[in-house]
């Protein structure tokens with residue numbers, strides 16, 4: 273397994289024991305136009321169970337992440353977002369939290385997490401945790417108590433309602449599996465709400481003590497050195513106080529937000545949620561360095577999406593842009609969404625560009641149909657748009673979705689849905705080498721999800737190949753690092769047609785042929801220098817006038 277040598281940076285003890293106080297905060301670095309630290313930064317999402325297994329039990333863990341930090345440093349990553357690390361019965365792999373203050377024993381201990389945060393900080397890498405405030409696990413002591421009856425102390429922490437006169441659920445809301453979002457609790461003769469699995473009861477944000485609980489949780493992790501949170505289902509916390517039925521979806525509604533033919537008007541994206549983020553932002557801003565709030569916001573109306581950054585008062589620092597994620601890799605569509613995004617965000621806000629995650633799948637498959645030429649072009653576009661880039665582990669390799677046979681699938685949310693490719697396909701182990709089990713765990717261990725027969729690309733082979741996707745990423749990463757691309761700057765369109773998208777930001781132009789046909793375009797008489805390209809060997813060349821781009825060729829040009 274190619275484990276880059278660990279550089280043993282000296283650690284001094286600070287008051288907190290695990291905080292290396294001589295290490296500069298993660299908001300320093302050579303990038304000029306970056307303040308606060310996340311603007312224009314490169315984030316990397318680690319699905320912890322699948323990244324690196326340090327103890328041979330077939331499950332990735334926090335110590336594995338710590339051992340992989342030098343690889344992340346080599347990737348020029350500024351921050352990592354760890355998928356849920358808290359104790360959980362794992363009905364939804366950590367998104368069903370049973371203790372907001374702990375670490376899941378499969379992944380390690382609290383001390384392991386402290387050690388990881390400190391070691392990352394030594395390398396100027398910030399660590400974000402995943403916070404799940406929309407729902408808890410049904411095994412959380414709050415819910416266990418709530419089940420004791422209508423008078424229970426924590427009853428109002430959850431959303432309870434009486435059934436309809438005919439005994440049916442309180443309204444027509446559907447959960448993520450397509451079934452009713454309500455489960456009947458016979459002893460108390462009421463239903464509880466769950467927008468996801470029945471084992472994930474929704475918390476009641478109309479109830480003030482829930483706010484206090486989460487403010488305490490947030491401070492606890494900030495005090496432990498977490499650089500911020502990725503906030504799960506950030507658009508979901510509040511539900512309509514009257515629990516009104518959702519209306520039928522309109523034919524024009526985006527497929528990604530419809531649930532069983534309904535439009536999610538009343539069970540998400542309620543106006544009250546904004547006050548939560550105004551408050552959390554005040555808390556985050558009071559830390560040094562400032563902590564970052566990155567929301568999972570499924571709001572596809574761009575103006576309303578922009579509202580989550582805060583209009584009059586700041587809210588989230590960043591939010592995932594699912595209109596962009598759900599787009600196709602086509603010049604006109606992608607350009608329109610990127611431009612619409614930049615226009616809708618409040619001035620100075622950091623857009624987030626991402627195309628893969630543990631739910632939607634990997635962009636090399638989703639966007640690119642596993643065509644490596646398209647993967648390279650997409651990586652060039654993603655890396656050079658002005659804003660924060662979030663890579664999903666394996667994106668840097670061009671890793672594609674892995675076929676997981678139905679009997680090996682572990683995702684309860686999707687396993688029984690006919691025709692749904694499921695989410696396991698994009699959660700399989702990181703391929704480090706060509707060894708058995710891809711170097712993710714020991715050769716004899718049984719990985720929790722299959723490594724997959726299609727995992728041909730791996731870190732070791734791509735490090736050795738100058739023409740690999742990984743080495744293209746390194747070229748792009750160094751442009752991001754030295755502030756040439758990715759920084760917040762007005763973006764202007766220089767070319768746009770059915771094949772080619774060209775945009776210019778911060779003095780650098782990206783030209784991408786997002787089609788499988790060659791394209792010849794006039795770039796004007798100015799001499800432009802190639803800073804990076806999908807084609808190896810052209811870096812440093814000067815071009816002007818007519819340029820013929822091969823299918824899926826993309827380049828970054830200065831001048």
Ligand code: GLC
Pocket residue numbers: 364367368404468504505568630631685
């Ligand atoms: C988010 C997570 C997803 C999870 C769901 C419920 O969308 O990304 O993995 O299943 O929330 O917590």
